[in-house]
Amino acid sequence: EVQLVESGEGLVQPGGSLRLSCAASGFTFSSYAMHWVRQAPGKGLEYVSGISSNGGSTYYADSVKGRFTISRDSSKNTLYLQMGSLRAEDMAVYFCARGGCTSTNCYINYWGQGTLVTVSS
Amino acid sequence: QSALTQPASVSGSPGQSITISCTGTSSDVGGYNYVSWYQHHPGKAPKLMIYDVSNRPSGVSNRFSGSKSGNTASLTISGLQAEDEADYYCSSYTSSSTHVFGTGTKVTVL
Numbered sequence: 001e002v003q004l005v006e007s008g009e010g011l012v013q014p015g016g017s018l019r020l021s022c023a024a025s026g027f028t029f030s031s032y033a034m035h036w037v038r039q040a041p042g043k044g045l046e047y048v049s050g051i052s053s054n055g056g057s058t059y060y061a062d063s064v065k066g067r068f069t070i071s072r073d074s075s076k077n078t079l080y081l082q083m084g085s086l087r088a089e090d091m092a093v094y095f096c097a098r099g100g101c102t103s104t105n106c107y108i109n110y111w112g113q114g115t116l117v118t119v120s121s
Numbered sequence: 122q123s124a125l126t127q128p129a130s131v132s133g134s135p136g137q138s139i140t141i142s143c144t145g146t147s148s149d150v151g152g153y154n155y156v157s158w159y160q161h162h163p164g165k166a167p168k169l170m171i172y173d174v175s176n177r178p179s180g181v182s183n184r185f186s187g188s189k190s191g192n193t194a195s196l197t198i199s200g201l202q203a204e205d206e207a208d209y210y211c212s213s214y215t216s217s218s219t220h221v222f223g224t225g226t227k228v229t230v231l
Contacts, residue, residue, distance in 0.1 A: 035220070037222075044124065044208075044210060044222060044223070044224050044225035045159070045161070045167070045210050045212075045222040045225070046124075046222060047122075047212075047219055047220040047221060047222060050219065050220070057218075059217070059218045059219045060219070061122055061219055062122055062217075063122075095166070095167070100172065104218065104219075104220075105153075105155060105214045105218070106155070107155065107157040107169065107172035107173065107212070108157070108159075108169065108212070108220070109169045109172070109178065110166075110169075111166035111167050111168075112166060113165070113166050114166070
């Protein structure tokens with residue numbers, strides 16, 4: 001059974017940093033692209049970032065480009081999202097998600113339960 | 122990377138069919154056959170219902186079907202059931218090599 005468990009939930013001040021982690025199990029982690037998607041309170045889903053199966057390609061939404069960094073560690077079956085220069089509009093539930101193939105153009109077929117990031121002074 | 126446009130809400134009686142539209146541009150929906158649909162119950166993980174425009178993952182009811190014409194994709198739910206009540210989001214791969222989601226549609230079973 002595919003399992004994606006996010007961690008790193010927290011309260012951070014505007015301008016601060018936070019790192020989210022996603023522990024993956026139940027599949028060969030190194031064979032699939034991975035993504036982060038977020039949902040702000042009362043809003044819809046927003047794509048944040050994606051990384052190819054071998055980590056060689058990364059992509060970001062314009063709203064986070066230059067502030068967030070996605071990475072993966074296949075030895076630990078873990079996906080990361082390093083978030084910096086956080087703004088109030090970054091406050092959201094962040095979902096870790098698995099793609100359907102090695103590259104990031106595939107659909108997303110599995111999701112974690114999400115972890116809450118609160119940005120407030 | 123503007124969100125794809127979906128109706129805010131769609132409703133139907135049990136047994137009826139409803140269709141949710143998802144309108145984008147030639148840089149996303151119209152340019153790729155990489156449109157997917159997700160069912161989301163608040164507080165839970167979203168669930169993939171349709172991928173690559175019209176394909177159903179194993180385990181998803183055949184009451185769910187997808188299609189696309191030009192820059193608009195559609196999700197049809199036939200034989201509407203109470204358990205179908207949820208938020209639905211479309212998504213498309215884009216020319217920026219990212220994905221973009223729709224604005225979301227709340228489906229209500231009357």
